[in-house]
Amino acid sequence: MRALLSELKRRSVLRVGAAYAVVSWLIIQVIDIVIPRLGFPDSAITLILILLLVGFPIALVLAWIFQWSPEGVMRTENNESASPPTSHKLNFITVGALVAALGIIAYQNLVLAPDSAPTIATSHKSVAVLPFDDLSESGDQEWFADGVAEEILLSLARLPELKVISRTSSFYFRDQNLPLPEIADRLDVAHIVEGSVRRSGDRIRVTAQLIRASDDSHLWSESYDASAEDVFSVQEAIAEQIATALDVFLDEAKREAMFTMGTRNVEAWELYSRASKLEHSWYMTYGVGDKLWQVAALTERALAIEPNFLAARFLHITAYVHFGMGDNSDGAPQDLTPAEAQSVILEDFGDAATLARNPGERRFFQLNRAFYSDDWSQIPALVAQLDLDAVQNIIQASVSGHGVDNLLSILGRKQDAFDFLEEALRRSPYDPSLWWHISGAAFALGGPVLAFEYIEHGPDEFELNYVRKSIYTLIAAGRAEEALAKVEDYRGNAQRNLAAKALVLAHAGRDAEARKLLSLVTDGNFEHWTLAWALDAAGDLDRAEAMYRSIDAKPGGPQVLLSYATTLYGGKFFHDLAWTPNLAKRLAEAGVEPERLTIPEP
Secondary structure, three states: OHHHHHHHHHOOHHHHHHHHHHHHHHHHHHHHHHHHHOOOOHHHHHHHHHHHHHHHHHHHHHHHHEEEEOOEEEEOOOOOOOOHHHHHHHHHHHHHHHHHHHHHHHHHHHHHHHHOOOOOOOOOOEEEEOOOEEOOOOOOOHHHHHHHHHHHHHHHHOOOOOEEOOHHHHHHHOOOOOOHHHHHHHHOOOEEEEEEEEEEOOEEEEEEEEEEOOOOEEEEEEEEEEEHHHHHHHHHHHHHHHHHHOOOOOOHHHHHHHOOOOOOOHHHHHHHHHHHHHHHHHHHOOOOOOHHHHHHHHHHHHHHHOOOOHHHHHHHHHHHHHHHOOOOOOOOOOOOOHHHHHHHHHHHHHHHHHHOOOHHHHHHHHHHHHHOOOOOOOHHHHHHOOOHHHHHHHHHHOOOOOOHHHHHHHOOOHHHHHHHHHHHHHHOOOOHHHHHHHHHHHHHHHHHHHHHHHHHOOOOOOHHHHHHHHHHHHHHOOOHHHHHHHHOOOOOOHHHHHHHHHHHHHHOOOHHHHHHHHOOOOOOOOOOHHHHHHHHHOOOHHHHHHHHHHHHHOOOHHHHHHHHHHHHHOOEEOOOHHHOHHHHHHHHHOOOOOEEOOOOOO
16 A cells, blocks of 8 residues: 555656646636626536546546656656656646635635625525516517416416415516516515517417526526417426426426416417406506406406316406405496395305315315305304415415405404415515505504504505505504695595595594595595595594495495405404494304404594
């Protein structure tokens, strides 16, 4: 052994090995910085690493056979020692490589770290799918591009290993021209998927790429040319490639879960995609216009083609739910009554429960059907059996499922309601409805102080949410005078503006001014909980009671009153429940002992 070591030293094999190791490490550090910025995939780094490993034994063999000399490279004779130039050159190479390595380490830690892309405090397996660009010549296929992106998003969201941002939040950044690392930072994800769709007649070209946000490097990209009839296969291929690139092991069970779309009929899916885009547009503009009734018409056509299309069935409900809530009369059929709307809601939720793909979905649809019915006795048992993870997946695919926290809260599970909304916001931080709901859940746990933490920390873009929630929370805190400054910024229809301002004046002790303002509400058909509350606060008890009774008597009335009590004050009511006997009966059926909101004197 000593003889072998002596011979290795004599032939400078050990020096060559040490120099090779140091230089190889230096090369790896350099390419780890350079390769991603050149847009090469991670496989390029792997290939170079393999070449360096293969080269190591070759370098040792060559060192055994040859040596450097003043005359050049020569074979090492058995009776000669390595010449001094060989040893000196190897020493210089090794020392030089070590100095360069130390320089790279210093550069990475002292220069790159502070000025690198925004820190993304997320799991490696987190992703947001941005809306795909419509590159079609006519420019009228954005709905189709959105549909492709949405299906990819939903397929990825069905994998429990991945954190996937919902459509509501990821599509929020359409046309904002922000750097991808900034979008990723706002959404708290490590990866972004972006792409484009070009459609010409029956042909489509879909391009998608997975980007690592920390250094803006492409981890995977591909283009697909296909017939429009093959759009499902393209979506599935992209989703599978992205999941694989994110180190998700896919077996047959996971593939089956990813690609349960509910239809393989392209025409039905296209109608649904048009409807989904309209719903999202209506939602993000705070319910302006008649888009939800266009959604209802499109989904009815899709369901005529594919009656078992669950996503279309769930989307169809939306217009009728908002009509029952009193905030979607624009474009509604003129002869539609609240009773007819309730009938459609119950039928749709019943069909959705039948079509549900798993017990978690089924319980959710059954719970919603029970909530919109005239009998709440089943609600406690259904809530107890609810799979909240399954509900998270459902609300990720739609903006229609944010009411579960209301029932958790009213049944006394206030911490569960809050935790549920926090998880929902983790998946969708740019969802205005979730911010509206979570401040109410926070009120239930910590009163106005905790509620204000969530009101004030919502995204700046949701100013209307901030103004409205601030008004109601300031009233509950006995600070109505402060609310007066904010009510001037309240944007709503003229009747609701007047009602909101009168409400604040009444709680500020300025009843005469409030009543004068209320006299300007001249639309005799305008019935709203804000107006009823303002009349009550201003001392016009007869009109207040009459309006509360009118709201309560309508199908959907108890649901409206419960929803605002929970989303504002965590389940505390701000009216005399003797005025709303139907709501009182529903609460008794659910075993709920109602709690009244106590407002400090101004």
